[in-house]
Amino acid sequence: MGNQNISHQPLLRKLLVVSIAMFFFGFALIPLYDVFCRLTGLNGKTANTVAAPSTRIDTSRRIKVEFIANRDDSIPWNFAPEINSLELNPGAVKVVNFHVKNLSAQAMIGRAVPSVSPGAAARYFKKIECFCFTEQPLDAHGEKAMPVQFYIDPQLPAEYSTITLSYRLYKSQGQTVTR
Amino acid sequence: MNQENIQPIDSTAPHHHDQVDDHKPRGISRWLYTTNHKDIGTLYLLFSLLMLFTGGSMAMVIRAELFQPGLQFVDPHFFNQMTTVHGLVMVFGAIMPAFVGLANWMVPLMIGAPDMALPRMNNWSFWLLPCAFTILLSTLFMEGGAPAAGWTFYVPLSTTYSNDSTAFFVFAVHLMGISSIMGAMNIIVTIFNLRAPGMTWMKLPLFVWTWIITAFLLIAVMPVLAGVVTMVLTDKYFGTSFFNAAGGGDPVMFQHIFWFFGHPEVYIMILPAFGIISSIVPAFARKPLFGYESMVIATASIAFLSFIVWAHHMFTTGMPVAAELFFMYTTMLIAVPTGVKVFNWVATMWRGAMTFETPMMFAIAFIVLFTIGGFSGLMLAITPADFQYQDTYFVVAHFHYVLVTGALFGIIAGVYFWIPKWTGVMYSERLGQCHFWCSLVSVNMLFFPMHFVGLAGMPRRIPDYALQFADMNAFISIGGFLFGLSQLLFVAMVFRCIRRKGEKASAQVWEGAEGLEWQIPSPAPYHTFQIPPDIKSGH
Numbered sequence: 001m002g003n004q005n006i007s008h009q010p011l012l013r014k015l016l017v018v019s020i021a022m023f024f025f026g027f028a029l030i031p032l033y034d035v036f037c038r039l040t041g042l043n044g045k046t047a048n049t050v051a052a053p054s055t056r057i058d059t060s061r062r063i064k065v066e067f068i069a070n071r072d073d074s075i076p077w078n079f080a081p082e083i084n085s086l087e088l089n090p091g092a093v094k095v096v097n098f099h100v101k102n103l104s105a106q107a108m109i110g111r112a113v114p115s116v117s118p119g120a121a122a123r124y125f126k127k128i129e130c131f132c133f134t135e136q137p138l139d140a141h142g143e144k145a146m147p148v149q150f151y152i153d154p155q156l157p158a159e160y161s162t163i164t165l166s167y168r169l170y171k172s173q174g175q176t177v178t179r
Numbered sequence: 180m181n182q183e184n185i186q187p188i189d190s191t192a193p194h195h196h197d198q199v200d201d202h203k204p205r206g207i208s209r210w211l212y213t214t215n216h217k218d219i220g221t222l223y224l225l226f227s228l229l230m231l232f233t234g235g236s237m238a239m240v241i242r243a244e245l246f247q248p249g250l251q252f253v254d255p256h257f258f259n260q261m262t263t264v265h266g267l268v269m270v271f272g273a274i275m276p277a278f279v280g281l282a283n284w285m286v287p288l289m290i291g292a293p294d295m296a297l298p299r300m301n302n303w304s305f306w307l308l309p310c311a312f313t314i315l316l317s318t319l320f321m322e323g324g325a326p327a328a329g330w331t332f333y334v335p336l337s338t339t340y341s342n343d344s345t346a347f348f349v350f351a352v353h354l355m356g357i358s359s360i361m362g363a364m365n366i367i368v369t370i371f372n373l374r375a376p377g378m379t380w381m382k383l384p385l386f387v388w389t390w391i392i393t394a395f396l397l398i399a400v401m402p403v404l405a406g407v408v409t410m411v412l413t414d415k416y417f418g419t420s421f422f423n424a425a426g427g428g429d430p431v432m433f434q435h436i437f438w439f440f441g442h443p444e445v446y447i448m449i450l451p452a453f454g455i456i457s458s459i460v461p462a463f464a465r466k467p468l469f470g471y472e473s474m475v476i477a478t479a480s481i482a483f484l485s486f487i488v489w490a491h492h493m494f495t496t497g498m499p500v501a502a503e504l505f506f507m508y509t510t511m512l513i514a515v516p517t518g519v520k521v522f523n524w525v526a527t528m529w530r531g532a533m534t535f536e537t538p539m540m541f542a543i544a545f546i547v548l549f550t551i552g553g554f555s556g557l558m559l560a561i562t563p564a565d566f567q568y569q570d571t572y573f574v575v576a577h578f579h580y581v582l583v584t585g586a587l588f589g590i591i592a593g594v595y596f597w598i599p600k601w602t603g604v605m606y607s608e609r610l611g612q613c614h615f616w617c618s619l620v621s622v623n624m625l626f627f628p629m630h631f632v633g634l635a636g637m638p639r640r641i642p643d644y645a646l647q648f649a650d651m652n653a654f655i656s657i658g659g660f661l662f663g664l665s666q667l668l669f670v671a672m673v674f675r676c677i678r679r680k681g682e683k684a685s686a687q688v689w690e691g692a693e694g695l696e697w698q699i700p701s702p703a704p705y706h707t708f709q710i711p712p713d714i715k716s717g718h
Contacts, residue, residue, distance in 0.1 A: 006372045015364045026406025170425030
């Protein structure tokens, strides 16, 4: 019977290891993508950390910055920026407030996730301070203004004249504050 | 040069044939406990035929609803369930098991092995499938119905906006995945370890080559599918946030992981068909396959490229231009090895002494119609154009040309080609030709006009549509019903052969057929190649 006496176990074991490794590779794709996007600045993700202060102001041009706020169905809050847009020189620091009001009779924690459009301009949008850096607790029927302090990096390529900063507010998961 | 040198030692194969008892149990337990590759191959093929009609009847519901604009027969939610379950059943229940069934039957015969290397695992990998599909299809009868998020189950449709059928769906996909992975491992181990002495790698029939490459694709990507459905499950039920922006996840990440599985998956569903066509065309052109080595290299190249093109399914998700260009060019690159294959098939036929029996007719239709599907794929690969085609019936036309007139026609061609070997009787040529011509005309009535309505802007996955598409859709639906009915002829052909009605087939069956499987008697004895055949080294 010649080759039928070959043991199949070693090859089978290798194949099994490969398929188990690929199962975990599927999960590993998530941090891998995050690293990739952070390195390349893709995906319109702004750095969710404090940016260095502005060093110079480019007075030769003005950039329009638009603000969008919307909320997930999971969180019964009003959420809106105080102004819809403003114009500023690259390098000039501005503060814009976003108002939230808890419409429910329960204290809860919100979390805002920022996104910048066009995505390739995201890395030039510098936030010195932002309510999106931390979780935002709010009492039942409570309200407050949440500031974002930012500037546009003067190195912003010339083809961008309008940048949109969008926030989506979510209920922070499993962390509803008990009264 | 690959096959014509293969000669077994006289009378090695049929030595069990004349004995009355081949030690198989009778009745249902034969099929439940079988470890015989031929029995398991038969089970896979019959299961896939059943699933073809299950998924097909859902397609008939879809086409009935789309026969006229407005809502006639089903409500939109049920319509979505139909498109979703139709896709899942056809991909995982009809096409993939049919290929595994053909591999079970033919790979041991083609390489001179007595059976699959791991026969008990083989039994298990088949019997998981009916369990998986019972679970999946049972959701149709549950409150809230079956999954309705599309076969691609994008989040948040499959998490936030789905009902509890998601849990059944995920578990069913896990079972299908385990089944496929075990089947693939079995095929790899069989081909690596059980080749007859002298059956070197570059003598393997192309069906064996395409299947081993497919098996590696399966092992690489089915676990990723298992991972992504697991993430959907935990996102929905256990509070994780893999794809949930509220918890720091990203819904687009789902698409990346899904298509990392999904694109190799489409080659899993076509490479074995390439192998079948590469077996059939030389037999009926009575010439050896043109460019054997280039066929092997092309298949391997397609498999490699399939891993680096996945985001062409996601051009409209807002990718950076650099990424869109990368995925556009790599996708177009696939046309090169695919073109090599098509030209090799044509060159094999060139000046061959061709005859046009049913397997050859389906093979030629495959080459022409699959190429049409390939061309529409190239159109979709053009990023700026894709923004227009995205989510329209043009996409539906494209993937049905490659999956129905590609994969399914390949399988049907293979069944006509090998069924005389399996059953020992020739199928009815008149029935076969009738099936072919009915299928050919109706399948083009069904899918060709979809290109036009798609370009005109009709979106996919909708139960109702704008009035200007009404005539085209009525025509498409008629084509759909005719195509569905035509497949009854196929069933009639199969059952005639199973009931041994027809002319007795010779061992060779086809005048121009070459390879080990044609050197054992027809029907193939229950046990073959218990003593490995001797492969003469030629040239």
